[in-house]
Amino acid sequence: MNDARAVAQAIVAAHGLRFGAITAAPVSAPVFSSDDPVYRGAKQACSALGFIEIDAECLAHAWRAQTLRLSNFDAALWPDAPADFGMRPFPPAARDDAFPPCPERLGLYAVLPDAQWVGRMARAGVPTVQLRFKSEDAAAIEREVRAAVEAVRGTDALLFINDHWQVAIAAGAYGIHLGQEDLDALSPGQLAQLRASGARLGVSTHGYAEMVRADKVSPSYIAMGAVYPTTLKKMATAPQGVARLAAYARLLRGYPQVGIGGIDAVRLPEVLATGVGSVAVVRALVAAEDPEATARQWMAAMDSNAVGN
Numbered sequence: 548m549n550d551a552r553a554v555a556q557a558i559v560a561a562h563g564l565r566f567g568a569i570t571a572a573p574v575s576a577p578v579f580s581s582d583d584p585v586y587r588g589a590k591q592a593c594s595a596l597g598f599i600e601i602d603a604e605c606l607a608h609a610w611r612a613q614t615l616r617l618s619n620f621d622a623a624l625w626p627d628a629p630a631d632f633g634m635r636p637f638p639p640a641a642r643d644d645a646f647p648p649c650p651e652r653l654g655l656y657a658v659l660p661d662a663q664w665v666g667r668m669a670r671a672g673v674p675t676v677q678l679r680f681k682s683e684d685a686a687a688i689e690r691e692v693r694a695a696v697e698a699v700r701g702t703d704a705l706l707f708i709n710d711h712w713q714v715a716i717a718a719g720a721y722g723i724h725l726g727q728e729d730l731d732a733l734s735p736g737q738l739a740q741l742r743a744s745g746a747r748l749g750v751s752t753h754g755y756a757e758m759v760r761a762d763k764v765s766p767s768y769i770a771m772g773a774v775y776p777t778t779l780k781k782m783a784t785a786p787q788g789v790a791r792l793a794a795y796a797r798l799l800r801g802y803p804q805v806g807i808g809g810i811d812a813v814r815l816p817e818v819l820a821t822g823v824g825s826v827a828v829v830r831a832l833v834a835a836e837d838p839e840a841t842a843r844q845w846m847a848a849m850d851s852n853a854v855g856n
């Protein structure tokens with residue numbers, strides 16, 4: 548295929564309905580890093596389909612790699628082979644530098660503001676809990692992390708600590724959750740320290756470029772958000788929606804996957820239909836009238852809605 552315009556039109560025709568946001572002209576004209584017609588056409592198409600610049604660039608290279616690998620441009624085949632995105636061979640857990648594994652399906656994942664909430668949801672039977680304690684006070688952080696580790700003792704809950712990885716390691720938490728900025732802030736020595744600790748690592752992503760970045764550290768799971776709008780925090784990227792989430796889940800099969808952001812009971816089935824093995828929520832539990840009963844309902848719904856059941 549030598550005509551970038553024809554490539555762009557074919558991709559938009561094949562995937563426009565699914566990804567929705569078709570803009571006749573993207574907000575800003577794409578910048579091209581190669582003259583290859585499949586790359587250029589794909590970048591144009593992905594920009595028109597609403598992907599942000601870094602994700603359109605990433606996808607355009609993947610379209611080109613797929614076309615070279617198959618010796619054929621097929622507009623129907625949305626790229627989903629890790630190698631086409633420059634990722635190392637899957638499954639990631641088999642790599643020498645992989646973080647320790649965690650369950651493929653982390654199930655209902657409660658992201659909670661303090662140790663008391665962590666204990667409450669762990670005792671309600673929630674399989675995966677996270678302490679997301681936002682504070683600059685080192686003593687308060689240490690107290691809360693240690694209290695959260697104590698709070699899950701005697702339950703089956705797997706406890707991840709958000710952000711405060713050094714305290715989490717010292718306190719013996721099951722795992723740590725880091726965002727992209729948190730990862731960027733780690734020196735190579737600190738990343739090695741994190742790896743050597745034996746703690747599991749979960750990483751946040753918000754699109755293709757961040758997934759490729761997350762894969763470089765071979766984490767234990769990858770979280771993908773925000774699926775829907777959330778009022779919990781200000782997001783730098785627009786909500787992804789379930790069509791993209793499903794495409795991300797196909798690319799990242801081989802990783803335990805978590806969907807997060809604006810998920811409520813009505814949206815839960817369509818999120819699970821994407822194939823993600825876990826759904827992380829804050830407000831759906833913390834703002835519920837009866838959080839324990841809500842957790843039970845969600846766990847039952849997840850058991851009956853899981854893909855593969």
Ligand SMILES: Cc1ncc(COP(=O)(O)OP(=O)(O)O)c(N)n1
Pocket residue numbers: 656658677679709710724725726727729749750751770771772780805807827
């Ligand atoms: C399961 C899960 N997914 C995503 C996040 C967000 O982490 P991050 O991007 O580091 O943002 P903050 O939570 O630190 O504001 C998360 N905590 N958990």
Ligand SMILES: Cc1nc(C(=O)O)sc1CCOP(=O)(O)O
Pocket residue numbers: 658751752753771772773774776777778779780807808809810827828829830831
């Ligand atoms: C903490 C967090 N991280 C997100 C991401 O996309 O990385 S979305 C999010 C908030 C999730 O809260 P709620 O379930 O109340 O919308």
Ligand SMILES: [Mg+2]
Pocket residue numbers: 709710724725726729
């Ligand atoms: Mg963080």
